[in-house]
Amino acid sequence: MAEPLRIGLLGRGTVGGAFADLLGSRAAAVEAATGRRPEIAGVLTREAGDFDEILERSDLIVELIGGTEPARDYVARALGAGRPVVTANKQLLAQHGEQLFGLAREAGVQLRFEAAVAGVIPIVRVIQESFGVTEIAKVFGIVNGTTNFILTEMAASGASYEEVLTRAQELGYAEADPTDDVNGADAAAKMAILARLAFHTPVTLDEVSYEGIERIEPDDIAYARELGLSLKLLGVAERREGGVSVRVFPCFLYGGHPLAPVAGPFNAVMVEAPEITEVTMSGPGAGGVQTASAVLGDVVSILSGDAPVHETRERLLIVTDVASSFYLHLAVADRPGVLARVAQVLGDEDVSVKSVVQQGTGEDARLVMVLHECLESRFAAALEAIDALDVLRAPPRAIRVIEEEFV
């Protein structure tokens, strides 16, 4: 009979506890699939356990502490000691991926991290393995369940961001401190990881530009709905002339877009490439048992001897100024000539108007515009010039738009 697989478990919070439970209930299935029975050789918590001792008696380390330190130190030491590692820690990989993948390569052991991105959706495996030699053009989607829940509720109820955030916290879909979710930082870390996998190039968190949903107003959603658009917080990693662009931003999608129906605390990721056209994968964002299930899948893959160490075989530039389409919402003075002055400023920056609707009168007059695609730097310059006009009653509000593709 084969030796059992001894797992050193770092962390025993929600996910760590769920993993220990799942491992217990699925141990026989793991043994049937791989020939080795997994067992927990030791658990490190804040209160108890010694890392070196646990490492010594483990064949494999599962890191579920979260955060960068001491998680980085433990994972680095485990890999250095020749132990494969499974982690669900997106910050760790988005910030220290180069070091850790390098250590895994040197030691010839696996570092797996399916649970770090997009909850239960096996996007890491699909990009690394199914599409490992595919020339991927774009990976994008909804990779933060908290913000998708909030935007869905705002659209359904017309309530304000603050009201819905409070409700999300009561329901457990948002944390007490929701900052990293709502400002886009969490999604940015996930997109750094996906961009690395898709384009085989190092991408770190500080190279991802991100915006959150804190400044979205209910009337943006209401106006956009009149145009047949729905609002999502998108992460986008794509090849652009000269390199790759990796960004997170709120974005209006046309009604027929595959991501438009993704509602509530769900994630969804699309992969586009000429030879596959597109694949969309969706499922619930992280929950304890769902994340634990992804971790267990990685453990089984290591036991099965799957997959090489992840390699970054390219060194692509990060492109920050890309072309986008925008929705523009202006609270304006209700007098003749206002539209002409706004259009003039846009024209000066080569930004052309696709559609414009005038809403309300007097103190409630607004221009709601959808613009044709333009370089974001030109749009930012136009926005600054518009903000300086004396015809605005409030700062301009701009949100990106992905419109219907005419394919």
Added chain:
Amino acid sequence: MAEPLRIGLLGRGTVGGAFADLLGSRAAAVEAATGRRPEIAGVLTREAGDFDEILERSDLIVELIGGTEPARDYVARALGAGRPVVTANKQLLAQHGEQLFGLAREAGVQLRFEAAVAGVIPIVRVIQESFGVTEIAKVFGIVNGTTNFILTEMAASGASYEEVLTRAQELGYAEADPTDDVNGADAAAKMAILARLAFHTPVTLDEVSYEGIERIEPDDIAYARELGLSLKLLGVAERREGGVSVRVFPCFLYGGHPLAPVAGPFNAVMVEAPEITEVTMSGPGAGGVQTASAVLGDVVSILSGDAPVHETRERLLIVTDVASSFYLHLAVADRPGVLARVAQVLGDEDVSVKSVVQQGTGEDARLVMVLHECLESRFAAALEAIDALDVLRAPPRAIRVIEEEFV
């Protein structure tokens, strides 16, 4: 430098040609990812090439002939000679899976088949690897692009099945002989394969019960739309008391169902399990380059040394009589007491009515009913009894329904 990987290619039709082209353009990427450069060592077509000779000088066989013979013979001999095999041949695996997986196991080589199911969606890898030790409850979805195109067009245009089929043939979405697509046999073969993977039990094509879309009428779709339902040809493999049920049937879905928006020649598959909740994957059904891309992904996995041979570690019974909900369309005589007689017959078989709408008058009078879930055998008995009533102007039409879940 490592030896090149010599690939013996069986078949050079649409997919075979696309695979040879793709291999040429992605050879450097394959070498970068795996350390070995792939090359075509020989091509077997109907007109040229000798199988034994090609086998002799190949490290790996790619089977893209289709059909069961001589494909089965070639694959069996390749596995017997210790060569890993990649195939896109669903009929082969649905009918001869036991033999071929057994040969692969004996020889200790891989038999991979991502391209056999659901086009470009990597559902085989996800079920086998990501969810390899997950207790999957249900795998279901739209696994035939031709029929989904036809149903989408019928719903959009109100045209008849025959008219839309002709259009699908003109557009290349349906073959000259569409029989296997429209009668459900193609989807049944794919579901046999998915059921085997999901439940680790042998399932062959002849154990899958299937119905097609040939008898769907435009007014079924129109009436159902009034109820907020859309029509799909579903393949469903699920655990049921006593074993597993594997079926293909046209089915109405409520509007909020994740598969409802899947339109045109697309495929989509959902996997449900307690520990993952659900994952949905969608993408275009088979095209030449898409299928070739899935084949290439399998070649890379074999080169990477991934994944064990597929094992069936269970022997589950195939359950054929399961509970379903039905939509029932009856062209009836327009006179008092008809509904009472129909309801009586349904009640005799313990089938209860959830909703009923009377449509039209005189020669156009119809009863459109949605029934509560009941055993299909009881429903079939009721249907037979209704058909024997003297109040019907045409045979009854019944279609399964998956209604809104109240979660």
